Amino acid sequence: METYGRGTNSTRTRRRVGIADFAVTDDGAVLTTSGLGSCLGVGLFDESAGVAGLAHTMLPTAPDDADNVAKFSDTGIDAVVSAMRQEGAAVDNIRAKLAGGSAMFEFDSQEESIGKRNVAVGRTTLERLGIPIVAADVGGDSGRSLRFQGDTGILVVKSAGDERRL
């Protein structure tokens, strides 16, 4: 059903990204994902090619025999970048925005939280690829929902009643 009489964004195609999933658009679709807790959201945008991608990863580092690369922050970012290149993006022109990686609660445990490790691996992976991070909204103890505008590269983060535009 078409929606009439609303702003341009709501009539644009909306594509939902699940957990351990990613999507890429070259026609300005809005990529959305919800309920990021300790998971990491990575929005990637090549403005000159008009190609955007959004990944929602759950675990920091992939084992050698990972069956779903989108589940892990390192292989997930690699996968979005290569899918974007197939749509005409150039790695040198891609800029990244990070969101998520919160510690929803402190378990009684010595190890660093999954959220922090997801963010750390996200940063290292982007550095290895030579992709600069231009904005980040990570950490804390609240969940986030993301709307990544594929035409502008603006990342809208909703968290605990607040809305922030990166």
Added chain:
Amino acid sequence: MRVDIQSLGTYNRLAQEGAEHAAASLTQMTGIETYVDVTNVTLMSKQDVEDVFGGTEFVGVQIGLGGGLSGETALAFDQESAASIVDVLVPGASADDDGEFDEMAQSGINEIGNIMMGGFVDGWADYLGASVDMTPPNYVERAGTDVLPDGALDRAEEEHVFVFESQMTAVDQEIDAYIYMLPEYGAFADMLAASDDHDDAIPMDKLTVFDEMTRQGAQQAAGNVSSMTGIETDVDVSRLSFVPIEDVPNTARDEVYIGTVMEFKGTPGGYLAILFDEPSARTIVDATVPMELDEPLGEMGESAIEELGNIMTSGFIDGWANVLQTSIDHTPPELVHDMGTAILSPIAGRLGQSQEYAFLMDSTVVTPEGEFNCELYAIPDERKLKEALDSLLVERSDQLEADQESLF
């Protein structure tokens, strides 16, 4: 019989991929963008089946399977979703005043059912290397458990049944569709059976004991709520399902919850989340705190929920300890107030480091008048669960259900 966890995982994946094909067919035929929300395989007793399907009205088709995969399937829509799909698919066809679909609408539903289920079974046929035969679709407009293939409920009475369930949802509209597949028990048991020396196997009879643990845990938790609040409560749904670890967060609805989360220590290890949606939390707080509280729930309200979470947690643990006949250590419950998927994501993340699938036990505590509902998610660590079940005496499971051994 022992169940090979790895092969249960493989079949879950086939069901997930099948549902994605079915959702793609639905999108292609109607132009309505849909995605697969959750796919799980559940081991259900007759009571579980009644809990899950009772009190709902469905429109859909039933299709029987034979050949490489024998069993029964149903594609079910709620009445409104079916009406939206008929509108697009067969313009002009309609529901009459009683909500009954006319012949054109019914044949539209049959056609889409046939195509979607064809997509669903294709991957299974490929994997099994054998063709799967489908009976012609049988249109059904029924309430509750009657939407399930004929005889499924009776079979569940004799032995637990495996139910594959996939939920599909439209991106921009209120449309939900469900695919159910109930493989024929004997044949499926053979497909799952593991050789005795397989380390990754769980004895089937003990798996049903675990189902009993969930039920008892939830009932004790519900009992404790009643004694604290004076509100009569009941456990509505309680079931054991097997899902890919990345689907665990999606089992909570996409809304804000308030509740508690804690970690089990030892055997079995794992996590328990007790979550109230916000209106339910409000109701509970109003019933237990004798003064007017701020809107929305502030610190006082949150601490009342935390207290309730503590009490429910200890009830749940008592239920488990009863069945396992051991004591269970746990961390103090921590208060959470956030989106359901965000709350469950670190739990999935922690467990996901060592396992690809999770046994998820979810229960819903409700009140007769629907004043509130509370969701309980218990997610054990797979290895610790195996240890706990291995050390469980078989005599104990006999005590629970006297004739269990004769069934397997």
